[in-house]
Amino acid sequence: MTTPFVIAVDGPAASGKGTLSRRLATQYGLRHLDTGLSYRAVAHALLSADLSLEDEAQAVEAAREVDFAGLDPLVLSTHEVGEAASRVSVHPAVRRVLVEKQRDFARVAPGAVLDGRDIGTVVCPDADVKLYVTASPQVRAGRRHREILRLGGQAEYGAILADIERRDARDMGRADSPLRPAADSHLLDTSGMSIEAAFLAACAIVDEALAAKN
Numbered sequence: 745m746t747t748p749f750v751i752a753v754d755g756p757a758a759s760g761k762g763t764l765s766r767r768l769a770t771q772y773g774l775r776h777l778d779t780g781l782s783y784r785a786v787a788h789a790l791l792s793a794d795l796s797l798e799d800e801a802q803a804v805e806a807a808r809e810v811d812f813a814g815l816d817p818l819v820l821s822t823h824e825v826g827e828a829a830s831r832v833s834v835h836p837a838v839r840r841v842l843v844e845k846q847r848d849f850a851r852v853a854p855g856a857v858l859d860g861r862d863i864g865t866v867v868c869p870d871a872d873v874k875l876y877v878t879a880s881p882q883v884r885a886g887r888r889h890r891e892i893l894r895l896g897g898q899a900e901y902g903a904i905l906a907d908i909e910r911r912d913a914r915d916m917g918r919a920d921s922p923l924r925p926a927a928d929s930h931l932l933d934t935s936g937m938s939i940e941a942a943f944l945a946a947c948a949i950v951d952e953a954l955a956a957k958n
């Protein structure tokens with residue numbers, strides 16, 4: 745493979761894009777970047793410094809400091825940080841800084857799997873494969889609920905569903921880089937699919953693209 749092979753995976757919260765992306769990266773020997781963590785890192789920096797999430801200039805400063813190698817999913821994966829991330833991600837100047845860093849990551853051989861909300865539409869519009877992973881809000885809320893309980897936490901299904909619907913509305917409704925499938929993306933609705941079935945369906949799509957590239 746001469747030029748980096750890039751797989752773009754987009755989708756709404758708790759759709760399973762991270763799970764799928766990690767497996768695809770392992771399967772195809774690619775690097776993986778969860779771009780949601782970079783928006784979470786900006787939000788976490790503002791929250792920790794007691795700064796307003798509406799303060800675009802401070803958010804840009806925090807975005808410039810983001811180092812993908814130093815992102816800690818354990819610290820950044822809380823509900824509070826996720827909610828704050830969806831608020832800082834509406835700032836266009838923050839997006840510009842993070843998108844440049846994400847593109848730099850994708851450029852390195854042998855290539856990468858990036859997951860997020862705008863990978864196929866904005867970050868890597870020329871990606872070799874674009875997947876749009878989704879599932880109904882009820883299915884996604886059920887998965888997240890089970891995940892939290894499995895990890896020993898406490899959560900109420902109704903509150904998670906409300907959170908997912910609010911996050912969808914904000915991510916799909918913002919002016920800059922709203923969440924939407926790229927015109928040339930493959931839609932994977934995993935509402936009735938196991939993790940394994942979703943992975944196999946994605947591999948079939950990637951294998952076809954690899955064959956066409958080589």
Ligand SMILES: Nc1ncnc2c1ncn2[C@@H]1O[C@H](COP(=O)(O)OP(=O)(O)OP(=O)(O)O)[C@@H](O)[C@H]1O
Binds near residue numbers: 760761934937938939
């Ligand atoms: N096809 C599937 N069937 C059942 N459970 C799934 C499936 N895909 C993912 N899951 C589970 O759903 C939960 C959410 O998955 P994951 O964290 O990959 O979603 P995500 O889209 O990356 O979420 P976020 O955007 O919030 O980071 C996890 O517990 C995961 O194990």
Ligand SMILES: Nc1ccn([C@@H]2O[C@H](COP(=O)(O)O)[C@@H](O)[C@H]2O)c(=O)n1
Binds near residue numbers: 758780784862
């Ligand atoms: N490419 C991306 C990735 C994420 N966001 C925003 O960050 C929030 C948190 O993302 P998770 O995937 O970790 O849940 C998300 O709700 C988006 O608002 C983004 O804008 N672009």
